[in-house]
Amino acid sequence: MVKRTSFEGDGCPIARSLEVIGDWWSLIIIRDAMLGLRRFGEFQSKLGVAKNILSARLRSMVDHGILETAPASDGSAYQDYLLTPKGRGLFPILVALRQWSEEFDDAPEEIDTIMIDRAKGRPVKKLELHAEDGRLLSLADITLKPRPAPRRRSAG
Amino acid sequence: MVKRTSFEGDGCPIARSLEVIGDWWSLIIIRDAMLGLRRFGEFQSKLGVAKNILSARLRSMVDHGILETAPASDGSAYQDYLLTPKGRGLFPILVALRQWSEEFDDAPEEIDTIMIDRAKGRPVKKLELHAEDGRLLSLADITLKPRPAPRRRSAG
DNA sequence: CAACATAGTTTCATTATGCAACCACTGGAG
DNA sequence: CTCCAGTGGTTGCATAATGAAACTATGTTG
Structure with a gap:
């Protein structure tokens, strides 16, 4: 193929x-x-x-x-x-794409809109990834591990 | 074209x-x-x-x-x-893609890794979007507005 | 029913992607 | 230096995805 x-x-x-x-x-x-x-x-x-x-x-x-x-x-x-x-669950992906452009775009002056908090009319903060205990995490702070096998109720 | x-x-x-x-x-x-x-x-x-x-x-x-x-x-x-x-700045996008699959994938049992906090070995929390004052925001809480014209230093 | 708008499907041209073959350069053995 | 395997590509060709326009079917208006 x-x-x-x-x-x-x-x-x-x-x-x-x-x-x-x-x-x-x-x-x-x-x-x-x-x-x-x-x-x-x-x-x-x-x-x-x-x-x-x-x-x-x-x-x-x-x-x-x-x-x-x-x-x-x-x-x-x-x-x-x-x-x-499920479709609304894509929202963080779109926010992440938007913020990457806002931060790193070579021609940021061409960006025509900003995302604001409707209640206050102020720009939102950057997306943040936190640990269970609340610590802010970046790429260097995470790692992958194999997914644990799900618990079986029966079928033993 | x-x-x-x-x-x-x-x-x-x-x-x-x-x-x-x-x-x-x-x-x-x-x-x-x-x-x-x-x-x-x-x-x-x-x-x-x-x-x-x-x-x-x-x-x-x-x-x-x-x-x-x-x-x-x-x-x-x-x-x-x-x-x-700039490349490392793509990290939130990848995290958002990963978490969307983790939450909504039709066959989650096929997902083979989880992302963990290296320090504690525990799964990370979901990405969160906050307002300047710290309120957690979702799709319904945000809106777009035109980008304000950047301030000019001189050229007056 | 005529005339027009909406929501597609079909047809065909072009671009992107995939695979395999080919080429240039590197690094090591002799 | 020459020979040769490995690395890092490029080129050529086949197929799949995309785009523009024409066509179809149905809905809406009058």
Whole structure:
């Protein structure tokens, strides 16, 4: 086979996530879904993505439980694409992508929006990774270990 | 043009990040660089990626300041690919991808590693987004606003 | 029902990716 | 220095993913 390498079945959770949302458009679509877009045409006109690509991505994300279809909120017979809890769970990934650009982009003056805390109207802090005891952790502070075998209730 | 849509010049920082590391292999390579891989052949044999693809990705990431080349640490005349601070800044993105899989993966029993706090050997907490005043924030608590014009020192 | 909008699918061209073969350079043995 | 295996690529070709536009089907408006 000469098809694109699949990360499916890989035990690495990063690879497993990228297998689902690691393509060119999915996260962009999710970003706009989080901004409130829900109709096929809204995504299509805002993003300028080809309709066949949009159709394929929406279907894939519905299949993966990231989006779900629902009767259109405007009462028409068309459908909305809404984020599921699994889809909303992508929020930290989008925040991390945003903050990386904010911190390291070569042309930060081209960034046109900032993310603010709705209640106070102030910029948010950087995402933080903490230990169970609350210590702030960075790359050097973590390591990987094999996943412990899950406890079995019965089947002994 | 029929080439792949570029997000270059887009003002959205998420799109800007994806423009750089949103392809099929970059984040996987970065993941392994964070695990300590540094030589072309190490990436090639561990990932099984085609050498032309690996070559193109490494070059792109060096061009973007995510990786840098250095004389090989083993004294040979070959070179190492090392993470720059900008590259290490991708760490939260990888953590977010990992945690999304850990929380929502349809087959979590296939995940083979967990990330632990090196000091205590305990799993880390979920990434958290906080307001300036420390409140924990979720998707519903944030909004976007136009980036304020940067202050000018002179040129008046 | 006519006319138009929405939400796709199909077709075809182009780009990206994958694999294999090839090439250049390194480092060691003789 | 020559021979040769290993490293680090590049090149060429096949296939898969993507993009633009045309086409289809259904919904909506009047």
